[in-house]
Amino acid sequence: MKNSMNHLMEFNNLKVGFGGCQILSELNGFINQGELIALMGINGVGKSCLLKTLSGLHPLMSGQIHFQDKVLSDYNPSERSLSIAVVLTEKPAVDYLRVFELIALGRSPHTNFWGELSKLDEEIISKVLVLLNIVELKNRFFDGLSDGQKQKVLLARALAQEPRLLILDEPTTYLDIPSKVELMNLLLKISREKNMAVIFSTHDLNLIENIVDQVWLIEKEGTLIQQSPKEMKSSGLYLKNFNV
Amino acid sequence: MNLISFNKLTILAVITFVIMSVLFFYGDVGFSYNDPLILWHLRFPKIIVAFFAGGMLASAGLLLQVFFHNPLAGPDLLGINAGASLGVALAIMGSAFFPAEFLVLTIPVMAFLGAMAIFILLMFLVRKNISKISLIILGLLISSFTASTVSVLVNFSTSLQVKNFLSWSMGTFKDVTLENLPIFVGLSMLSLVGLFFIPKKLNQFMIGENYAKSMGMNVKSFKLSLIIICSLLVSVVTAYCGPVVFIGVIAPHLARALMKKSDVRILLPTVFFFGSFLALSSELILVLVPVNFLSTNSLLGLIGAPIIALYLIRDQRRLQ
Numbered sequence: 001m002k003n004s005m006n007h008l009m010e011f012n013n014l015k016v017g018f019g020g021c022q023i024l025s026e027l028n029g030f031i032n033q034g035e036l037i038a039l040m041g042i043n044g045v046g047k048s049c050l051l052k053t054l055s056g057l058h059p060l061m062s063g064q065i066h067f068q069d070k071v072l073s074d075y076n077p078s079e080r081s082l083s084i085a086v087v088l089t090e091k092p093a094v095d096y097l098r099v100f101e102l103i104a105l106g107r108s109p110h111t112n113f114w115g116e117l118s119k120l121d122e123e124i125i126s127k128v129l130v131l132l133n134i135v136e137l138k139n140r141f142f143d144g145l146s147d148g149q150k151q152k153v154l155l156a157r158a159l160a161q162e163p164r165l166l167i168l169d170e171p172t173t174y175l176d177i178p179s180k181v182e183l184m185n186l187l188l189k190i191s192r193e194k195n196m197a198v199i200f201s202t203h204d205l206n207l208i209e210n211i212v213d214q215v216w217l218i219e220k221e222g223t224l225i226q227q228s229p230k231e232m233k234s235s236g237l238y239l240k241n242f243n244v
Numbered sequence: 245m246n247l248i249s250f251n252k253l254t255i256l257a258v259i260t261f262v263i264m265s266v267l268f269f270y271g272d273v274g275f276s277y278n279d280p281l282i283l284w285h286l287r288f289p290k291i292i293v294a295f296f297a298g299g300m301l302a303s304a305g306l307l308l309q310v311f312f313h314n315p316l317a318g319p320d321l322l323g324i325n326a327g328a329s330l331g332v333a334l335a336i337m338g339s340a341f342f343p344a345e346f347l348v349l350t351i352p353v354m355a356f357l358g359a360m361a362i363f364i365l366l367m368f369l370v371r372k373n374i375s376k377i378s379l380i381i382l383g384l385l386i387s388s389f390t391a392s393t394v395s396v397l398v399n400f401s402t403s404l405q406v407k408n409f410l411s412w413s414m415g416t417f418k419d420v421t422l423e424n425l426p427i428f429v430g431l432s433m434l435s436l437v438g439l440f441f442i443p444k445k446l447n448q449f450m451i452g453e454n455y456a457k458s459m460g461m462n463v464k465s466f467k468l469s470l471i472i473i474c475s476l477l478v479s480v481v482t483a484y485c486g487p488v489v490f491i492g493v494i495a496p497h498l499a500r501a502l503m504k505k506s507d508v509r510i511l512l513p514t515v516f517f518f519g520s521f522l523a524l525s526s527e528l529i530l531v532l533v534p535v536n537f538l539s540t541n542s543l544l545g546l547i548g549a550p551i552i553a554l555y556l557i558r559d560q561r562r563l564q
Binding site: 095105111115 | 313441454462
């Protein structure tokens, strides 16, 4: 089915809540190409669930998600992996896993059955390393990195996948302030330079208000509100939902 | 694979082959006795069986450790060995249902079904966030449950059947005759072929199930193929050699420590040779120290249990 408004992704009447998640229903929203979006809401309101559903990791309960020219559930996993990449809250805990190898896994949807990297794959990885300024981490063990460095490496892995849509679950949690700001600026740069749609969940309106194009707020009652950050700040909805 | 990794693997393989040839020319009766009958009928099958059995158990151990994200996982500690044992016990002691003439066939088949049953049971019982220790305790509980079932079976069996089962359950590489060797090697090759199709998927799965999904993996079919490959590896060994312990859990640690890599494409061959090395070394020790109170399994237990205990004590924090 053709996506009516030419949004990259659009969902109508969506109900999520698979696998012990908070159930959210009647969700409507859209994502445009190259847009940077922050998803907000108090803990446990179902942000992760919504993101996992939009990324195709969780099945949806009802409603429809249109992505590019198809319904998301019509994508098989390997097709989907060419267009959507994720950065999750769970961190890989693997002995002797080197940064380069982890980022190279991002190319795995594009490589042969043995996972060999082509010249092109290696070029793409090098560019990502430069873009995120982590060339010097290349040969380090992932386990030995700081939280901020780990987050950048996981972002690099997702970028190496070359998606149209990048979904990040709480990327700034556990980071110190400079790392938070750095990560936000990187996400902005990625969405602008690569024309990639980026959506991430966060708690921090001050951090994002001058950066993102849209804010999605899941209210305590479970409704999803889509506004510009300015509207969000002036409408008082943010204060109401966070009891600040 | 880069040159350094390749060189390390080559050295490991060479050492393994040296031990194999020593075991061929030096046995219980010393260098002087080179009767072809002893060389080919006694020593040769034992060496080949130890080579494959060690390698296969070790490979299964690596698969399980990646699959459960748990450095303590292994065919014995998870109870998959025990499942295969239960299958074999049913085959040997349930001869009313399984005529003794077909034991050559029923033992491997029942071992496979037993191993697979336990693996599937584990998949159902294990919730995503199970702690590493809980998983192992679950495995031990499964082992003690199957052991109890076996002791119930003993009550309904003849003394010959019980004796057959007990001698099988000691764990040894010496019981495969030259005539049966081609069947064993054939089955081993069959179960090893599966390993060529999963390294890339294991690398993806290693960093987390959801990441693997997002990189295009069909997780259901991956899990199914892993269950089949692992059960095949473990059951072929267990059917012919008995429940051999600790090789599966130790070899992956040695391989990671040697290679300093996590890439399964490099670890898998290394793990295989470490498994062979461990199995052959235990045979070599048995030959060099010819006392009749040591067996393969008791030796592996004597070395293996303290290594795992050390790991537990040293890495308590990471096992939470």
